[in-house]
Amino acid sequence: MDTLPVGWLLLISVAAGFVGAMSGMGGGVILIPALTLAGMDIKHAIAASIVSVIATSSGAAAAYVRDRLTNLKVGMFLEMFTMLGAIVGASITVLVSPRPLFIIFGVVLLVVWGAMYLQRNVDWEPAAHVxxxxxxxxxxxxxxxxxAGHDIHYEGTRAYLGGPMMFGAGFIAGLLGIGAGALKVLVLxxxxxxxxxxxxxxxxLIIGVTALAGTSVYLAAGLIDPGLAAPIILGVSVGAFIGTVVLVRLSNMAVRRFFxxxxxxxxxxxxxxxxxxxx
Amino acid sequence: MSKASEPFVSVCGADESAIQHMMETMVGYILQVGVMISAALLVAGYAWRFLATGHLGFDYTIAGMNLYDFAMLEVRQVAEGAFRPRLLVSLGIVVLLLTPLVRVLASMVFFAVVARNLKYALFTLFVLTVLVHSLLVR
Structure with missing residues (x-):
């Protein structure tokens, strides 16, 4: 495999982290296509991306948990399922040839596109029955x-559905080296x-453990190369940080159309x- | 409920136990500190590399190693005082991978010892066992 110069890796990763944070899609969705376009082998791109997902999701999760917005029990229950899904997904990626990976990745991007395109803002209502x-x-x-200016009380329901569906979200995350946050949010x-x-x-919160489970498979398969992973981790983190700062200043509609x-x-x-x- | 004339005061804290707040604070700080140490090590490694050689590339492989082998290699190098840019970058990656693992371990201990919630202690133990097996054993 031709190795990309570190400067390029950093540049692509910063851009991917930036776009990922602004769109709320996460870095991997942009990073992996960009890296493969620049000549990187798709499996190495997926492996490096999933390590960078640990960094960006943990950074964000730290802030959210201390803002008391995260439901730790929901997270730690569902983590069991996403973790197993990610291990199965990543094991498949290690085994299959690159061609189906490109196709699946493309299809997932188009599905996310469809979901974002059709997204309506439905007001949240508490579950009628738990x-x-x-x-x-x-x-x-x-x-x-x-x-809203007041407390919101809620209770999670249909956990018997949420668990198996989260296995699917973890599977996609491990298979494609992305956070798959959009899918997880959909389930929740x-x-x-x-x-x-x-x-x-x-x-x-769940994405961090899911990405680590996927990483463990890629590490065992020898697909994680520190010389490639390190600049990508740094780049995506820096890009994501800039993205969250800029996000506040740009109009929502323009950003959405662009993505x-x-x-x-x-x-x-x-x-x-x-x-x-x-x- | 507060009257409309008064500013609203959040009462979430009242029906949320103090134990849950402790846990949120703990998890938040573990993630924050792990990510910050990892980023600092990576930046230091790259800065040192650039100052020493004028370029940024690293070319070394860890193929065939699990996280335990990889971490032990670095611990040995630290013990020998063999500090070099590459070691800092490797340590940065190891710290990043250990961050969620430590978070799960700390949550398990917290559920078992402080919150005395057997159900969730077992859930987190399951996650921890699978991750440790996948990362450190095979």
Missing amino acids: DRFSRWLELKGCYFDQA DLGMRLPPKVSTTTSN LVVLLALGAEMVIRGVWGNL
């Missing part, structure tokens, strides 16, 4: 909502009826390369 299993898991919580939001703020922050175009282009490009490309 099943016995979820009650046994003690998924109650409460946080102070700054915008729609599946378990948690308020949006609790969903995003709790998903961040929808980027996502569509990258998704289509990955599928096309997977099908016809000279890999």
